[in-house]
Amino acid sequence: MTQTASRRSRTAARFLALGLSIMAGTLATGCSNEHTPSTRPTTGAPFMPPYVFNPVVQYPATADSPAPGGPRRGDCANISGTGTARTLEIVSCESGTAAYRVVQLADTPEHCIDDADNRYFHASAETRWTACLDINWNTINCDTLADDQVTAVDCKPSPGRAVVKPDSYITGGTELGLCPHKTGIPHSTRQFVVCTEELT
Template identity: 40%
Template sequence: MLTFRERNWAILVGMGAIMVPITSSAACSTAAPEPQSPSSETVTPQVSFADLPGQFPQPATLTDSGSADAPVGGCVNVAGSSTRASLTVADCASPMATYRVIQRVLTPDQCVADADRPFYYRDSQAQWTACLDLNWDSTYCINLDSVVTKVACDDPAATHKLKPISVQPDTTTLDGCPHTGYPHPARHFTICTETQP
């Protein structure tokens, strides 16, 4: 089974996008990713998911191209199908803001290894890649379906909801998460989550 990061490597070329797994030759899947399971029950809660320690790798950008479309530190919405994805800037507090731009580089292989997803754009004038993390927000759940959305945690129509419950800094594992989570081993933090009914 492909991981969330592997299923969501989108390449936008002109008006189309294709999903490209980075470490597996398996076909792309639209099934919701499964968060990793923890190995202990300790949680250190944090209120804000907007300012995660170590979230932005250095250098933050390797190109000026795409600065208006994918500003580092800003938020975006990735919509559309895996073959025709689109990226739109969104207010980070908005339910439309599903991802945060953590880095902007030329090609997807230049993104920090534990970015949740890259979005590659190329046309006759420019080429750039937005390296993206899920835009966790304590007021919404993230619904990990074929298209990632932010939803109310009690939304009965959303079937793959995860609620962020804490951030564990200075770790590469899920040891501090009581339920599930998303470790970022290259940047040394983990988002602890809880699956919602």
């Protein structure tokens, strides 16, 4: 799949703001005071293993802007390369190696839901589209998080990089203090948190 333009994702900035240091192996901890939830947050795991995914919460209400040859909402994908050389490959969600799930299709990256974990912009002479992506968390594999690169890996410690696995899901708020390990990836617009544990 040819990519002629690419917008660097906001994933790295979000992780850095949360205090995630890949080399140091630390993940955001404590409570988030950035947003006061309108409803009482609920803890637990409202998803069916092995997939830590809740379409009711994670799919934006905004209508998609699909394009010929582009992915569909619900597809899983991997991104390889960096900068303008990034490419997106659609893979089976059941493969165990899918790093992302498409939660929205937009015309440009600016039209993605603002708390999406990543964005992939494709433009060619025939078409253009943006895949708005969330990490495809599952309870079988773990993930490494580095800048805008998410990779599914085995759940075992790895020197020099943070290996993270999900352990629960919170809806209706972004309070990390409700997570079992006080760590997680909050999404302030859609009001949910994927609670995580870092393997050390």
